[in-house]
Amino acid sequence: MRNNINQDECRCGIPREEKEVVLNGIPVKAFVCPKCGYTIYSGELQTYFDKLRLKRDIKRDIITIKDWILAILFSQKNIPIKGAISLMKQLFLIEMEFSVDFKIPSESFHFFPYKYGPFSIEVDKTVGMLESQDIIKTVGRKSTNKELFYLTEEGRGLAEKAYNKLKPEEKLELQKLRKDWDQLGPKGILKLVYINYKPFTKKSEIKDKIIPIRKRA
Numbered sequence: 751m752r753n754n755i756n757q758d759e760c761r762c763g764i765p766r767e768e769k770e771v772v773l774n775g776i777p778v779k780a781f782v783c784p785k786c787g788y789t790i791y792s793g794e795l796q797t798y799f800d801k802l803r804l805k806r807d808i809k810r811d812i813i814t815i816k817d818w819i820l821a822i823l824f825s826q827k828n829i830p831i832k833g834a835i836s837l838m839k840q841l842f843l844i845e846m847e848f849s850v851d852f853k854i855p856s857e858s859f860h861f862f863p864y865k866y867g868p869f870s871i872e873v874d875k876t877v878g879m880l881e882s883q884d885i886i887k888t889v890g891r892k893s894t895n896k897e898l899f900y901l902t903e904e905g906r907g908l909a910e911k912a913y914n915k916l917k918p919e920e921k922l923e924l925q926k927l928r929k930d931w932d933q934l935g936p937k938g939i940l941k942l943v944y945i946n947y948k949p950f951t952k953k954s955e956i957k958d959k960i961i962p963i964r965k966r967a
Contacts, residue, residue: 820909
């Protein structure tokens with residue numbers, strides 16, 4: 751094992767760069783892949799995150815990114831998710847809050863700060879793959895808030911299997927969260943994420959529209 755963690759290569763094949771990032775207003779040392787943005791932390795902070803993962807239910811199978819996308823769509827199977835940004839942010843909250851609260855072992859989404867807040871290359875690729883396989887379909891102009899994400903007939907069967915990997919109480923909570931997030935709409939869920947996860951907004955091109963400067967003071 752190498753001593754200098756920042757020299758370890760990301761799976762992108764590029765050495766991570768040592769940087770200072772801010773988590774909840776506190777600057778911390780981190781090592782960031784310059785290509786995909788995947789971040790690991792130094793010392794006790796990384797140990798904390800590792801312990802947090804270990805506290806999840808290790809007796810259960812890991813829920814994959816594909817599973818989560820299908821499950822969240824199936825939780826309100828007759829109602830599409832409106833907008834690519836909203837879908838991405840709902841999945842971000844799944845990883846940061848829902849899977850942690852219920853100690854659900856999950857594949858890492860590898861979110862990082864991007865143009866519209868937290869973004870995951872893996873989520874983006876998986877959505878594209880599911881669409882190409884006719885498991886989900888989209889209607890409306892792509893990459894806008896008018897784009898609607900549905901399950902196809904074939905996709906519903908696969909999504910139900912993914913959804914059934916959750917426990918009954920988890921299903922009920924996911925249904926409730928989907929309703930709440932859908933009611934917020936794309937701008938509302940962005941505001942929720944931007945307020946609670948400020949480190950993920952540092953590269954946002956729309957921060958001033960979501961949280962005006964006068965309201966941040």
